[in-house]
Amino acid sequence: MRTAILGFTFFLVGLGGALVSLAQTASPDLADASLEDLMNIQVTSVSRKEQSMSKVGAAVFVITQDDIRRSGATNIPDLLRLAPGVDVARIDANQWAISIRGFNDQYANKVLVLIDGRTVYNLTFSGVYWDMQDVPLEDIERIEIIRGPGGTVWGANAVNGVINIITKGATATQGGLISAGTGTQDHADALVQYGGCIGQDGTYRVFGRYFNTANAVFPDGRQASDGWQGGHAGFRSDWNLSASDTLTVQGDFLKTSEGETITTLFSNALPLAETVHDPLKTTGVNILGRWAHTLASGSQMSLQMYDNYSRHLATGFSDSENTLDLDFQYHMKLGSRNDLVWGLGARVIGSDYNTGDSFTILPNHQFDKLFSAFLQDELKLSNSLSLTLGSKGEHNDFTGFEFEPSAQLVWSPTKNQALWLSAARAIREPSNFEDGLRDDVESIPLGNTFAVVRVLGNPNTRAEQLRDFEAGYRALPNKRLSLDVAAFGSLYNYLAYFSALTPYFISQQGIPYLILPEQIVNGPPGHTYGLEFYANWNLTNHWRISPGYSYLHMDIAGIPAQLYTSPGTSPNHQFQVRSLLDLPHHLEWDNTVGYVSKLAIGNIPQYARLDSRLGWRVGEAVELSVVGQNLLAPRHAEFFNPVYPLNYTLVERSVFAKVTWRF
Numbered sequence: 001m002r003t004a005i006l007g008f009t010f011f012l013v014g015l016g017g018a019l020v021s022l023a024q025t026a027s028p029d030l031a032d033a034s035l036e037d038l039m040n041i042q043v044t045s046v047s048r049k050e051q052s053m054s055k056v057g058a059a060v061f062v063i064t065q066d067d068i069r070r071s072g073a074t075n076i077p078d079l080l081r082l083a084p085g086v087d088v089a090r091i092d093a094n095q096w097a098i099s100i101r102g103f104n105d106q107y108a109n110k111v112l113v114l115i116d117g118r119t120v121y122n123l124t125f126s127g128v129y130w131d132m133q134d135v136p137l138e139d140i141e142r143i144e145i146i147r148g149p150g151g152t153v154w155g156a157n158a159v160n161g162v163i164n165i166i167t168k169g170a171t172a173t174q175g176g177l178i179s180a181g182t183g184t185q186d187h188a189d190a191l192v193q194y195g196g197c198i199g200q201d202g203t204y205r206v207f208g209r210y211f212n213t214a215n216a217v218f219p220d221g222r223q224a225s226d227g228w229q230g231g232h233a234g235f236r237s238d239w240n241l242s243a244s245d246t247l248t249v250q251g252d253f254l255k256t257s258e259g260e261t262i263t264t265l266f267s268n269a270l271p272l273a274e275t276v277h278d279p280l281k282t283t284g285v286n287i288l289g290r291w292a293h294t295l296a297s298g299s300q301m302s303l304q305m306y307d308n309y310s311r312h313l314a315t316g317f318s319d320s321e322n323t324l325d326l327d328f329q330y331h332m333k334l335g336s337r338n339d340l341v342w343g344l345g346a347r348v349i350g351s352d353y354n355t356g357d358s359f360t361i362l363p364n365h366q367f368d369k370l371f372s373a374f375l376q377d378e379l380k381l382s383n384s385l386s387l388t389l390g391s392k393g394e395h396n397d398f399t400g401f402e403f404e405p406s407a408q409l410v411w412s413p414t415k416n417q418a419l420w421l422s423a424a425r426a427i428r429e430p431s432n433f434e435d436g437l438r439d440d441v442e443s444i445p446l447g448n449t450f451a452v453v454r455v456l457g458n459p460n461t462r463a464e465q466l467r468d469f470e471a472g473y474r475a476l477p478n479k480r481l482s483l484d485v486a487a488f489g490s491l492y493n494y495l496a497y498f499s500a501l502t503p504y505f506i507s508q509q510g511i512p513y514l515i516l517p518e519q520i521v522n523g524p525p526g527h528t529y530g531l532e533f534y535a536n537w538n539l540t541n542h543w544r545i546s547p548g549y550s551y552l553h554m555d556i557a558g559i560p561a562q563l564y565t566s567p568g569t570s571p572n573h574q575f576q577v578r579s580l581l582d583l584p585h586h587l588e589w590d591n592t593v594g595y596v597s598k599l600a601i602g603n604i605p606q607y608a609r610l611d612s613r614l615g616w617r618v619g620e621a622v623e624l625s626v627v628g629q630n631l632l633a634p635r636h637a638e639f640f641n642p643v644y645p646l647n648y649t650l651v652e653r654s655v656f657a658k659v660t661w662r663f
Helices: 002-020 035-039 065-071 076-080 432-436
Strands: 059-064 086-092 095-100 111-115 140-147 161-167 175-183 186-198 202-213 228-240 245-265 273-294 300-314 317-334 338-353 359-361 365-380 385-396 400-414 417-428 437-446 449-456 464-478 481-493 496-500 504-508 511-522 526-540 543-556 573-583 587-596 607-618 622-629 654-662
Touching (some): 035 481, 059 481, 065 140, 076 086, 095 161, 186 654, 245 437
Antiparallel strands (some): 059 140, 245 273, 300 317, 338 365, 359 437, 464 481, 587 607, 622 654
16 A cells, blocks of 8 residues: 555656646746745744744644645545644544544544634533534635644643634635535535625625535445535624724634434433434534734733534434633733743633433533633743743643643754754643543343443543653755654553443343443553654745655553543554646646555554645636545545444545635
């Protein structure tokens, strides 16, 4: 398989070389976006202030709007495949497992995801409902991805990484936009959007989107019932209140209807277990306001508040959450050497649960609070050396007070290279799932009776802890080549796992049966280490090759099957080469070929995928594109979920065509 990937990569290089001689009159996009510009993109996710990406002391990758446009992706998870060190695995047509540096799972709980400063992880599982995270791809300015802990500024759950999705301001989306697409897997994808002015000081955009994804197939070839359709409407407005004050107000409404196939017990009719096609419905509503003020001294302050409501119904289990979040931040310089950022935060979450087919969380009504404060100081030791120190303190209702310190040392011997070291402590706070779970997961025949494996939560669990050490190097050896390398070693304590308790008999309607209880506890330590590499190589002004590779080794003590997310759910090797080629007459030919090594859990074999896009810009207003995805094989599996009852389906070869009109 890897030989085939290398062979196809060389084929692309050879074919691109044959075509590049034709591209002398091609559009100048790649030539205009120099590698020096890409290396110096301003990012905010590392320190919650603008910094040049080439100078930050963390493993950072930025997916730009041009990357998004030329990827051919139709959803956020597929976009994240572009980033090295990010493991994206599709479970069925509407569910993904996405993680950074291991511990992958349907609700991977060690990665914090934000959209315009709004945290979208779900307190029930400390994970993300990816089927509820929809942003019109045309409106995304960039996606900043931190590989490694970000707890000092972002807090709990920013353990192995942060994914920060940043949308364009309303000023950048003036006028109309209509896009429509259809294909073999994504049957419909349509967006209507318009932006305008509000008086002399304000701008706005409003949009509506509809999408419809077809059912996938099971490994035996049968068609599943995991189709996915939904509608999304939203707005954003930006105001210049004065020369020193800006205000942003934005909101969204999302509703989806999906399906899934599960194999589950029915707790009210034990030992009945069936494989059923389960309808899944979601609703999401949010509104966010952000005020920013620049003082005469140049210091900056901001105040952000949002209200986020979500409801997720699956397997008869309804998970409703309403989150109210308040965040204040102050950025100032102290003298010529100190650049200080500090902030305060408060969050309250109301949760409501019912009893599903086999699953519930007790108590059914909960109210959780989180209070936080952070301080981070960048100290300029010399013209080429800087040290950043900081920590965040948080108080949550599960484990009380937690702290998350970090240190970053960056040395820039020349303007085109930087070496960095970092050390950090991060935590993942327990979730309502771990605190109050009751789940009947399996029945076992026992002669005239039966046994039921019942998993129980534990209100006494501790926060999982990470101590992380990293080193990295970034360089621009010449105007046509950039390099980015990062190595890490991570030590984990108090990882959650399932521990067997003493069996006991109970009866249901006079019929005795055996309970085999397991409880969630803090257990074995573990460690991981790995390497991540990424490069950009401009062979000509019209052709860029971008290879990436990541290696991950996980060593977790204890029995892997008892862990939430064992080493067997994450690949050891991931490799990708991306080719962007500008052709004459405003044509673009873009290819991404990648390889993912096998997963031990579920015996998911290694696989390779090729995505190819042909785009044509017709003047300044219209763009046409045709995308082929997963072209190397008719279908392949990407993930098996060992904890949840979802039956996985296969990712199929597909074609998608799209037209975009701006006016």
